[in-house]
Amino acid sequence: MTNTGRHMSTKFIYFFGALGGLLFGYDTGVISGAMLFINKELNIAAGSFANGFITASVLLGAILGAAIIGPLSDRLGRKKLLLTAAVIFFVGAMGSGFAPEYYVLVSSRILLGVAVGAASALIPTYLAELAPAEKRGGIGTLFQLMIMTGIFLAYVSNEWLSPQGMFGLSSAVGWRWMLGLAAVPAAILFFGGLFLPESPRFLVKKGQVDEAHKVLLQINPNEKAVEEELHDIKLQAQIPSGGFKELFGHMSRPVLIMAIGLAIFQQVMGCNTVLYYAPTIFISAGFSEHFALQSHIIIGIFNVVVTAIAVMIMDKIDRKKMLTFGAIGMGVSLFVMSAAMLVLKAGGGNLGSWICVIALTLYIAFFSATWGPVMWVMIGEAFPLNIRGLGNSFGAVVNWTANFAVSQSFPMLLIAFTPAHAANAEGQGIAKLFLIYGALCFAAIWFIAKYTIETRNRSLESIEADLRSQAHAKGYTEEGEPTSTKPLSN
Numbered sequence: 001m002t003n004t005g006r007h008m009s010t011k012f013i014y015f016f017g018a019l020g021g022l023l024f025g026y027d028t029g030v031i032s033g034a035m036l037f038i039n040k041e042l043n044i045a046a047g048s049f050a051n052g053f054i055t056a057s058v059l060l061g062a063i064l065g066a067a068i069i070g071p072l073s074d075r076l077g078r079k080k081l082l083l084t085a086a087v088i089f090f091v092g093a094m095g096s097g098f099a100p101e102y103y104v105l106v107s108s109r110i111l112l113g114v115a116v117g118a119a120s121a122l123i124p125t126y127l128a129e130l131a132p133a134e135k136r137g138g139i140g141t142l143f144q145l146m147i148m149t150g151i152f153l154a155y156v157s158n159e160w161l162s163p164q165g166m167f168g169l170s171s172a173v174g175w176r177w178m179l180g181l182a183a184v185p186a187a188i189l190f191f192g193g194l195f196l197p198e199s200p201r202f203l204v205k206k207g208q209v210d211e212a213h214k215v216l217l218q219i220n221p222n223e224k225a226v227e228e229e230l231h232d233i234k235l236q237a238q239i240p241s242g243g244f245k246e247l248f249g250h251m252s253r254p255v256l257i258m259a260i261g262l263a264i265f266q267q268v269m270g271c272n273t274v275l276y277y278a279p280t281i282f283i284s285a286g287f288s289e290h291f292a293l294q295s296h297i298i299i300g301i302f303n304v305v306v307t308a309i310a311v312m313i314m315d316k317i318d319r320k321k322m323l324t325f326g327a328i329g330m331g332v333s334l335f336v337m338s339a340a341m342l343v344l345k346a347g348g349g350n351l352g353s354w355i356c357v358i359a360l361t362l363y364i365a366f367f368s369a370t371w372g373p374v375m376w377v378m379i380g381e382a383f384p385l386n387i388r389g390l391g392n393s394f395g396a397v398v399n400w401t402a403n404f405a406v407s408q409s410f411p412m413l414l415i416a417f418t419p420a421h422a423a424n425a426e427g428q429g430i431a432k433l434f435l436i437y438g439a440l441c442f443a444a445i446w447f448i449a450k451y452t453i454e455t456r457n458r459s460l461e462s463i464e465a466d467l468r469s470q471a472h473a474k475g476y477t478e479e480g481e482p483t484s485t486k487p488l489s490n
């Protein structure tokens, strides 16, 4: 194969490897716009349980999908499951688009959620296992880039397919197209996925060393580096596959705590509320509805651009530094935004409104460049090979559960924090809530310093070797069993 051919195929592999992220972003992002019309068409009262459940169903499905994929992925491999997820994406999208009534719609949304959750647990592992160590962060960030692109496309389709949009569709039909269109990238993912290689780490684990060698060479033409990598993978693959005992055992405990913490903090710092409530925030800050909706699209483009920059810098800066920097930036932006919104009550005027817009945009930029991608990259690379699928799936379950908790509690907290009689009452409520998310950003800095390990520019095998030797030093065997019968302290 020529160099150019090799280069092309690497791009193909990474593109299709990460493409599930686009469906993740589209399917979670599209509902806010579609909801406006679904309520009318299916006779659902705004603000009712049934209404909230249309959004929540994807999140619940995602928790389920992320949970079932872990044990399967260590047994069946990453590729087969990615193809299965593509089929579920397709069926879920068609089911949502053609849903004749409410229950078909929510069942299809749960199904879609299963695929979203599965993709979120599979793709970071798959990309981490394919990429050479020195490029792993950037390649892992392609997943986030796809998520952001998916969210952006969802905003665009919400705008174009609404009755006022460029296609002038009726309100009875537009939302069906919004939801159903996700079947197109699902089909592309399936057909592209057929040509993807299986993860070389998984192949070695299954004894297919020659095949693994071929895949590694396709990705990294440096024969000597590939030989060394294969040697290390083979050593690690001799360790028997693990289960929950190993996941919760002493050896993997440091990375388990890291994954749980990163997954929770990524959500409780408020990323999804800021993203989805951006138009409401703009309106509360005194801008027109038109400005708010237009700027949502502009923020969508901005997100994609910032994440694309993150792809380029991800392997040049330590992951821990990026997380700390991101948490400071997000925390300060939230505090500034809150202050501006509270001052608006006292007649902060135009300047306050613009400070709000700038702080919100900066918050999203900090998130997109740091916590958005780094969380997924790190949980994809941190766990030892014999429980990698399981560990990543566990991290994804925690992330989706935290996402669910934050999205479900937001409207209730907003009511609780909104003063009964005040000009711009909702803005006041949002401002107070953002102070809490801001404080949690600073708590995240403490967590990073205390509980995370640096993974940049290290082979997956060296990260794993360190975990084993640390466990050994604390008096545990390589498999995490105590070396003596004496009780051990942590």
Ligand code: BGC
Pocket (backbone or CB within 6 Å): 028, 144, 147, 148, 151, 266, 271, 272, 275, 371, 372, 373, 376, 399, 403
């Ligand atoms: C987060 C999602 C979020 C998305 C876009 C991901 O990294 O896990 O919860 O919706 O980024 O902001």
